[in-house]
Amino acid sequence: MGRMKITVLSGGVGGARFLRGLRDAVTADDEVTAVVNVGDDMWLTGLRITPDLDSIMYTLAGENDEERGWGRVGESERVSAELRAYGVGWPWFTLGDLDIGTHLTRTHLLREGLPLSEATARITSRWPLGVRLIPATDDEVETHVITDGGPMHFQEWWTRHRASIPALSFEYRGVAASTPAPGVLDAIAEADVVIVAPSNPVVSIGPILAIPGIREALASTPARVVGISPIIAGAVVRGMADACLAAIGVSTSADAVAVHYGARSRGGVLDGWLVDESDAAAAAAIEAAGIRAQVVPLWMRDAESSAALGRDALAAAR
Amino acid sequence: MGRMKITVLSGGVGGARFLRGLRDAVTADDEVTAVVNVGDDMWLTGLRITPDLDSIMYTLAGENDEERGWGRVGESERVSAELRAYGVGWPWFTLGDLDIGTHLTRTHLLREGLPLSEATARITSRWPLGVRLIPATDDEVETHVITDGGPMHFQEWWTRHRASIPALSFEYRGVAASTPAPGVLDAIAEADVVIVAPSNPVVSIGPILAIPGIREALASTPARVVGISPIIAGAVVRGMADACLAAIGVSTSADAVAVHYGARSRGGVLDGWLVDESDAAAAAAIEAAGIRAQVVPLWMRDAESSAALGRDALAAAR
Numbered sequence: 001m002g003r004m005k006i007t008v009l010s011g012g013v014g015g016a017r018f019l020r021g022l023r024d025a026v027t028a029d030d031e032v033t034a035v036v037n038v039g040d041d042m043w044l045t046g047l048r049i050t051p052d053l054d055s056i057m058y059t060l061a062g063e064n065d066e067e068r069g070w071g072r073v074g075e076s077e078r079v080s081a082e083l084r085a086y087g088v089g090w091p092w093f094t095l096g097d098l099d100i101g102t103h104l105t106r107t108h109l110l111r112e113g114l115p116l117s118e119a120t121a122r123i124t125s126r127w128p129l130g131v132r133l134i135p136a137t138d139d140e141v142e143t144h145v146i147t148d149g150g151p152m153h154f155q156e157w158w159t160r161h162r163a164s165i166p167a168l169s170f171e172y173r174g175v176a177a178s179t180p181a182p183g184v185l186d187a188i189a190e191a192d193v194v195i196v197a198p199s200n201p202v203v204s205i206g207p208i209l210a211i212p213g214i215r216e217a218l219a220s221t222p223a224r225v226v227g228i229s230p231i232i233a234g235a236v237v238r239g240m241a242d243a244c245l246a247a248i249g250v251s252t253s254a255d256a257v258a259v260h261y262g263a264r265s266r267g268g269v270l271d272g273w274l275v276d277e278s279d280a281a282a283a284a285a286i287e288a289a290g291i292r293a294q295v296v297p298l299w300m301r302d303a304e305s306s307a308a309l310g311r312d313a314l315a316a317a318r
Numbered sequence: 319m320g321r322m323k324i325t326v327l328s329g330g331v332g333g334a335r336f337l338r339g340l341r342d343a344v345t346a347d348d349e350v351t352a353v354v355n356v357g358d359d360m361w362l363t364g365l366r367i368t369p370d371l372d373s374i375m376y377t378l379a380g381e382n383d384e385e386r387g388w389g390r391v392g393e394s395e396r397v398s399a400e401l402r403a404y405g406v407g408w409p410w411f412t413l414g415d416l417d418i419g420t421h422l423t424r425t426h427l428l429r430e431g432l433p434l435s436e437a438t439a440r441i442t443s444r445w446p447l448g449v450r451l452i453p454a455t456d457d458e459v460e461t462h463v464i465t466d467g468g469p470m471h472f473q474e475w476w477t478r479h480r481a482s483i484p485a486l487s488f489e490y491r492g493v494a495a496s497t498p499a500p501g502v503l504d505a506i507a508e509a510d511v512v513i514v515a516p517s518n519p520v521v522s523i524g525p526i527l528a529i530p531g532i533r534e535a536l537a538s539t540p541a542r543v544v545g546i547s548p549i550i551a552g553a554v555v556r557g558m559a560d561a562c563l564a565a566i567g568v569s570t571s572a573d574a575v576a577v578h579y580g581a582r583s584r585g586g587v588l589d590g591w592l593v594d595e596s597d598a599a600a601a602a603a604i605e606a607a608g609i610r611a612q613v614v615p616l617w618m619r620d621a622e623s624s625a626a627l628g629r630d631a632l633a634a635a636r
Binding site: 085105 | 365399404427429
């Protein structure tokens with residue numbers, strides 16, 4: 001087959017691993033575009049932080065800390081110690097020095113008037129990532145968590161409170177007035193394959209789908225839209241996505257998440273859904289919802305299994 | 319004698335050393351206020367940098383790098399290496415990581431709407447400095463150097479070109495519309511003693527004197543105004559002040575600088591002027607200009623000689 005255009009809707013760490021595997025699975029002729037969640041983004045001590053874009057960039061650049069699971073390898077925290085000594089910033093959200101280099105660059109470019117998508121293009125040009133990263137929107141859309149004690153930024157709920165405070169609901173602040181970043185709608189419309197990465201459905205993929213125009217683009221693209229379950233054997237692969245799913249009344253199961261996204265033929269977003277071999281029993285419910293279920297190994301435990309998942313996702317989408 | 323209010327007009331490194339000696343020379347009852355030059359300030363990679371305020375703060379806090387002569391002791395440059403890798407910033411102006419902690423804090427406070435004087439008060443409260451630091455103005459006044467090739471920021475001329483490009487003149491951009499920061503005029507009007515530190519007359523003290531209202535306050539204060547020569551034996555103690563003096567037609571001598579400042583009784587700013595023992599011969603010319611000359615050792619080679627100079631300056635101003 002010839003050159004292929006592949007567009008992936010993606011969050012941070014899980015999406016980053018999937019994208020790395022996918023990149024290893026495609027040929028140099030193929031074109032992979034990641035439409036990346038910005039809901040985790042925030043201003044902190046005057047810096048614009050974009051955790052999902054950075055997780056993906058560091059992972060694709062081979063600069064991520066595999067052991068810790070996030071951030072840059074060989075990181076240090078000298079600047080953050082200074083910020084704490086001056087009494088500014090969030091003491092529970094420590095920024096690494098190398099990471100601050102990225103944030104300073106981004107903030108500088110934004111302050112110069114560049115939209116986030118252009119700042120991202122410039123920043124990612126430092127490394128041959130093999131994947132084009134586009135923020136889902138250039139507008140500031142930030143996920144807030146509504147709790148009994150009031151709303152808080154998603155990062156505060158997730159990182160400071162470890163999702164231990166019950167979430168009543170999630171609010172994607174600013175999303176109604178937002179528009180997709182330049183290139184996003186084209187990347188979906190002109191794709192041969194659209195993939196929904198195994199990212200958190202509520203706070204990673206949810207904010208992308210809530211941007212006006214993106215669901216419509218997914219509905220009308222000639223590409224097949226295939227998702228990968230972030231749930232394996234009734235448990236989240238990483239993070240605390242179950243707390244997010246519970247808040248929106250979706251149970252932590254491979255089929256419940258598929259039903260939550262919905263079949264494209266019935267107004268949802270999915271044509272197909274990849275579930276792990278341990279969830280083979282869920283296939284019937286998924287098919288009943290109008291979504292083609294495919295049972296494949298979902299664990300990305302190394303480069304080979306990650307690339308294999310990339311190949312499986314492409315095969316399912318053809 | 320009782321409690322004394324001492325106000326010092328000051329630039330960076332030379333001023334910092336003098337202020338440290340003065341602090342050691344006064345009693346805990348005395349109140350030392352430094353009115354600090356902002357002409358070296360600049361925006362760099364989205365950060366507001368205030369070199370003179372920081373040099374003084376680090377020196378008084380005992381956090382300065384004595385050996386290198388500027389910046390923080392134990393400094394590293396990991397963030398700047400990232401900025402270079404992303405292709406932003408000035409490659410010839412490297413910011414240390416600890417220093418970036420200060421700049422991030424300041425920039426954050428400024429972006430939150432605090433004037434520089436309040437941001438400075440908050441930042442300096444981290445250490446018991448023994449000296450109150452006030453920027454000469456809250457407005458952005460930046461020194462630019464006019465050269466044959468056009469104007470450039472003072473930092474570019476000084477740090478990148480090592481003052482090797484002939485300066486035709488200096489421009490304190492924004493100074494005409496600037497006003498003294500809150501506390502500056504009072505610090506001069508209510509002082510028992512006003513001291514002009516041995517800082518660069520053109521780019522450290524010059525921008526302070528050019529702020530509308532400051533010369534008038536110096537003219538009318540009941541305090542005596544005493545300056546300390548930054549020139550010893552016809553040479554600058556540090557830096558490349560001679561290149562600055564040449565541009566404004568002042569020779570590099572203790573008496574020429576005194577004459578440049580001028581006698582307060584004749585519309586200038588000085589009542590007295592301290593020159594080094596090696597410049598005793600300059601005393602006659604200084605006195606002829608209407609300024610009381612005092613010959614004392616000016617070299618600040620250690621804590622004791624610095625404190626002695628502080629005592630000499632206070633004695634001369636009484």
